[in-house]
Amino acid sequence: MTRLPAPLVTEEEIAAKVADLAARIDRDYADAGTLVLIGVLKGSFVFLADLARRLTVPHRVEFIAVSSYGDRESEEHLGSVRLLMDVRHDIAGEHVLVVEDIVDTGHTIAYLQRLLGARGPASLRLCTLLHKPDRTEADVVIDYLGFAIPDVWVVGYGLDYAERYRTLPYIGELGPEDR
Ligand code: IMP
Ligand code: MG
Numbered sequence: 001m002t003r004l005p006a007p008l009v010t011e012e013e014i015a016a017k018v019a020d021l022a023a024r025i026d027r028d029y030a031d032a033g034t035l036v037l038i039g040v041l042k043g044s045f046v047f048l049a050d051l052a053r054r055l056t057v058p059h060r061v062e063f064i065a066v067s068s069y070g071d072r073e074s075e076e077h078l079g080s081v082r083l084l085m086d087v088r089h090d091i092a093g094e095h096v097l098v099v100e101d102i103v104d105t106g107h108t109i110a111y112l113q114r115l116l117g118a119r120g121p122a123s124l125r126l127c128t129l130l131h132k133p134d135r136t137e138a139d140v141v142i143d144y145l146g147f148a149i150p151d152v153w154v155v156g157y158g159l160d161y162a163e164r165y166r167t168l169p170y171i172g173e174l175g176p177e178d179r
Contacts, residue, residue, distance in 0.1 A: 005155055005165065005172025009147055014157060017146045021127060022054030024144060032095045034058045038087060041065040043101030046158035047129045051099060062087040066108055081111035092120040101158050102130040106138030
């Protein structure tokens, strides 16, 4: 029998938080016209799917893919982010909401905010399901936050460990036995 990662955030807690975030976003963008949601692949795809289906404001879904250079734990490449796949649509003049799974060091989001901000959106905000405040080095403003969590490796609800556990329905803490 395979052991499952210990739950840190349950399915019920996630669902309640997603509904809550969607209600806030609905209120904030009520008069903004079409909102452009940009999901950061791959980790955000589950969260984005649930969040977008909860929104009642008009919105469009786009994706962007980035990766950190080399091993994220190696000091040598710390903070370098590479664009793997860009959005397919010009965002100049648009209200853009970046949807992330987790802000860890913050380098990915800092990079994306520079990249997208330079394209002249009408507004640019960030919604992230998770944040590890103890690990964050970059200066990032989180407009919509799901849960602040301790410095542990989490999986499930889109998040992976070596591509495993992405479709676990809850957020679990990866233990040594789960690796
Ligand atoms: P950052 O650039 O250090 O903020 O890293 C952001 C990215 O690292 C996230 O979008 C995730 O893809 C990945 N990441 C960071 N921490 C975790 C974790 O605990 N579990 C799974 N992925 C993580
Ligand atoms: Mg991510």
